[in-house]
Structures are given as C-alpha cells and as structure tokens.
Amino acid sequence: MSERRPYVRRQSRLWWASRTYRGYTLRELSGVGVAVYGAVLLAGLDSVRRGPDAYAAFVGWLSTPVAIVLHLVLLAAMLLHGLTWFQTLPKTMPRLIVGGQAVPQKTITNAAIGLAMLCSLALVIGALS
Template identity: 60%
Template sequence: MSESRPYRRPIDPKWWWAPGPYRAYTLRELSGVAVALYGAVLFAGLICLVSGPMAWDSFLGFLRSPVSIVLHLVLLAGVVYHVKTWFETLPKTMPKMIVNGKQVPATEITRKAQMVAAGCSLVLVVIAAWAFR
C-alpha cells in the first residue's frame, strides 16, 4: 500500500514584503498608484477649467499650497521610480529582439528606452517652460 501522504506547506501570506525581489516588485507596482494619482490631479484641474473661472482659480490656489507642493514632490518621486522600473520590466514583456542574427541584451533595451523616456520628458519641460515664459 502507498505510504504517500503529500504535505502542502502554506504560502507565506506576507510574501509580497519579503526582502529582495518580492519587495522590489511590490514597490514597483505601488509606484503605479502615484501615476494614477497624478492623473487624478490633472483630471480635477480639467473639471475645474470646465466649471468656470472661480473653480479654476481655486484649483490654481490648491496647486500653490504647501500641501500640493509636497504631494507633487512625492508623486514625482513615485512616477520617476515607476518609469525606471517599468522599463526594467519592458524586455520581459516583448518578443526577443534579434538584430543581425543575435539577440539584443535586455539591459540594452532598458537603457535605450529609459534614455528615450528621459529625452521626451526633457523636451516636454522645455516646451512647457517656453510656453509659460
């Protein structure tokens, strides 16, 4: 008769905060919330703009408040972290790039994509600074 009595160990319910790659994953995913929140701020601005000059002025007032400045700094840090880690994940989500019969290394894809993202952001900042000079 079989003596087999397989024992299933429970999964650690806090695996997502285990030090190392699991915590890095959780932080990467959490930083996506910063992107969503920043989108919500922009959306609120748009609604205020549609609602009339009074609403728009109060939105601008909110933007100038210390709470908003701290919030924007925190969100900026979150978004920058998200962009960095998003492009680190990018090579894992796309088909292998074969150039001249050889596979392009993941690190190179990440580096170039991050440079393009940084370049686009810089161009956007320059355009915004020029428009509001």
C-alpha cells in the same frame, strides 16, 4: 518507513511585504500613483471648465504643503514606474536578433529610458517657453 505524507506549506499572507518581494510591491503601487495623478489632472481640467475662480483655487491649492508633498510622492512614483516599466519591457518582446546576435536587454531598457527622458524633457521645455 516508506510512508508518503507530503507536507504542504501555506504561502504567507504577507509574502508581498517580505524583503524579497518588497521591490515588486512598491513597483505595483507606483502604478497606482499614476492613477492618482490622473485624478489630479482631471481636477485641474475641471477647474478650468468651471471658470476663473475655480481655476484660481486649484492653482492656489497646488502651492499648499499638502499638494507639494503629494506631487513629490507622485514624482517619485513616476520615476520608479518609468524605470521599472522599461526594465520589464524587454521581457515582453521576443529576443531581438540583429546581425545573428541577440541585442542585450539592457540596451533595450537604456534606449527606452533615453526616449522617455527626451519625451519628458520636451514637455518641460515646451512649458517653459
């Protein structure tokens, strides 16, 4: 009756795809999108270095359906990355105590997202002017 034989359950190899962890896996992959976008930036930079023809080809490629879809995906990835990044931010710092009370994590997240919107907006306005 008192036999002890603990049963160890194996973690599923596909745990990262389960409903519970899907959001986390998507968040991680959005970060891979950041690197893919880095490669696009590098290609554009290099096209300018190589001269007018290469630059024209790069700009032409940007208007192809493939490039547009890619950039829509990258835009979604950047948005997801930015949102989740600032949701995680308050977890990485000590509890912020102001006037004897802890600042809610939501406040920190919202302030950082506001700052990010300003930064991105500044880039867009700078490019348009």
